[in-house]
Amino acid sequence: QECNIIQEVRVLGVMVGVELTVDGAPVVQKCLERKLLTNCTQGRVIRLLPAMNLTMEQAEEGCQILEDVLKSVAAE
Numbered sequence: 001q002e003c004n005i006i007q008e009v010r011v012l013g014v015m016v017g018v019e020l021t022v023d024g025a026p027v028v029q030k031c032l033e034r035k036l037l038t039n040c041t042q043g044r045v046i047r048l049l050p051a052m053n054l055t056m057e058q059a060e061e062g063c064q065i066l067e068d069v070l071k072s073v074a075a076e
Contacts, residue, residue, distance in 0.1 A: 005074045016048040036065045
C-alpha cells in the first residue's frame, strides 16, 4: 500500500516473490549496492530466498533495505 510499484507479493515457505509494475533489474542492483542479495525473475519479479539460519535482526535489516530501495525506484 505504501509503494505503488508493487503489484503482488507471493510467499511459498521462506521464498518471497515481489511482482513489480516496473523492471526489477534496477531494484536488484540497488539492493546489491547495499549488501542485500536478491534476484530478478521474469523481468519484474524480485525473489528473496533467505538462509534458514537468518536472525530476526537480519530479516528486519533486509526488509528495511528493500523498502528503501523500492520507494526510491518508485520515486524516479
